[in-house]
Amino acid sequence: MAKRIDVSGLSAYYGAHKAIDDISMTVEPRSVTAFIGPSGCGKSTFLRTLNRMHEVTPGGRVEGKVMLDDENLYGSHVDPVAVRRTVGMVFQRPNPFPTMSIFDNVAAGLRLNGSYKKSQLGDIVERSLKGANLWNEVKDRLNKPGSGLSGGQQQRLCIARAIAVEPDVLLMDEPCSALDPISTLAIEDLIGELKERFTIVIVTHNMQQAARVSDRTAFFNLAAVGQPGKLIELDDTERIFSNPSVQATEDYISGRFG
C-alpha cells in the first residue's frame, strides 16, 4: 500500500516568515528517504507539510503541491484528518498518551477515529507491537501505563501507535535523537523492516544513521540564518556520501561546516 510522494513548488510559511522555499522532489514507495541538513533549514517544517501538520501551528501556511500517488494533499476538497490517517508521523521526543495503557496507546488511533471492529482490536495491537519489535517486552504488561517504559521502548510504542492505523507513508522527525545508542540501533533495525510495507521519510542529524538506514538522501541548506531553507540535492544515499554533485553537500558531509 506504500505510496509515492511527488512534491512540486512547495513553500511553507510561519506567518510572514518563509521557512522553506520552492521545494520539489519525489519520494519512492517502499524506500527510506533521509533528510539531512543544518538546524533551522526547514527539515521538520517540510516533513510536516507532507501530512498537513504544518497548518496546525498558528500562522502555518503552505503553497505548492504534494501528490500522494495521484491525489493532491492540498486539493480544495481534501480533509486534513484523512490525510493524517494515510501519512503517519513519529516525533522527535517519544510522546505516548500519559492517561492510557500500553494497549490503549496502540489502539488510540483506531478507537478515536472510530474505524475498527472490536473483535480485531486485540489482533491489530499485537500485530503493531510486533511490527515495532516491542511485543516481547510488553506483552505481559499491556495494561500498564505507556509512560512507564524506557525512552527507547516509548519511541517504539509511538511507532506501533503510528503503524496501527495502517498508513501508507511514515514520517519520522529525528526519532532517535533522544535515545541511547542501543535503542537507536533497535529503531534503525525496525526502519529496515518497516520499509517493506511503508514509504518512509526520516529526518536525522546523524550522518552515519542516514547512511545506514536510507536508500535516498536529501540535503537541505539555507543561505543564511533567517533565510528560507532549500533542497540542495536528492540522490541515492551511496552517491550523496561518496560523490555528491554539489560542493555544499560534500562540505556538510565531511564536516567542513554546519
Next chain:
Amino acid sequence: MSHAIQDRPVSVAPRRGSLSHARLPRWTPAAIAAGSIAGGIGIGLGAGWHSKVQWGMIAALLFVIGTYALTSKVEGSRQAKDRVATSVVWVCFVLAVIPLLSLAWVTVSKGIGVLDGYFLTHSMNGVLDAEAGGGVYHALLGTIEQVLIATLIAAPIGLLTAVYLVEYGGGKLAQAVTFFVDVMTGIPSIVAGLFILATWNLILGFGPSGFAGAMALAILMMPVVVRSTEEMLKLVPNELREASLALGIPKWRTILKVVLPTAIGGITTGVMLAVARITGETAPVLLLVFGTKLINPNPFEGAQSSLPLYVYEQFAVGTDAAMARAWGAALVLIAFVMILNLVARGIARWKAPKTGR
C-alpha cells in the same frame, strides 16, 4: 555527602581554602526557638504585659536575632543570612498557622456540643429561639441542593469556555471573553445576588427559591472554573495534541479523549475549590433563598435555608441555645467543605496521569 564534613567538631576553626567549616549542631534552631519563647514569656511577665500577642512578637524577634547572632559567630556571615532567611520563613509559617488552628479549635470546641445525630436530621420546625434542640437538616439539604445546581450550571459552561479559550481561541472574541471573565472574577457576591433578584424575581416575577440562589452562586463560580481549567489545559503538552492529530484523530476528539483526560485531575480540583468557595456564600442566599425553619426539599419552589444563612440567623437571635446552634452549623459547614476538598484530592490523585515507574 561524606560524613567527615558533617562530623567535624564545632570547635575546629574555619581554615582558608578548605571546603569544610564549623557547623552548628542540627538541634540549634529548636534550641533557639525554645530559648526565645522562654525569653518572650519572661520579658512579658517581667514588664507586666498582659497581651499574649506581645509575648509572641518578642519571642519571634528573639528567635530571628538569636539565630543571626549565634550563626554569624560560629558559621560566618553568609550562613547567618541563610539561617535568618530560614527562620523568618518559619516565623511567617507559624503566624499563618496560628489563626487557622485557633479558628478550627474555636469552631470545634464551641460547635461539638450540639453536634449529634438529632442535630443533623432535624429542622428548626416549631423550635423557639431560646429553646435548645432543633437542627440543621433543612439548611444542610438546602446548601447541598443549591451548590449542586450551581455546579451543574457553572461547571459545564466554565469548562467549555476554557476549552474554547485554550484550544480554539486567539482572536478578538477570545480576548473579549478573557476580559469579561476577569471582570466577573471581581463581582462582589451581593451584586450577583442583586442581579438575579432584579431579573429573575422582580422582572420575571418568581418568588424566592433555592434555584434563584443557585443561579447567583453559578455566576460567582463560573469565572473561577474558567480560570483554573484554562491553567490546567495550558499545562497539557502540545506534543500530545500533535501526536493525536497526526494519528488522524479529529480535533474535537483529540480534546475530548486526550487533552481533557490528561488535565482532568487538575480540572476537578479547580471545580471543587470553586464549589468550596460558593458553599460559604451568604449574601446572595440571604437575598434570593430567603431562609426558612422548615424542610423544603424542592429547590425550585419556595424559600429554602442554607448553612451560612442558618449560622447568620442563629447568631442574630443571640440566645445561648441559638449561639450553640450557630457554632454547630459552622462546624458542619467547615466539615462539608473539608470533605469536598478531600474528595477532590482523591479524584485528582486517582485520575492523574500515571508514571508507572
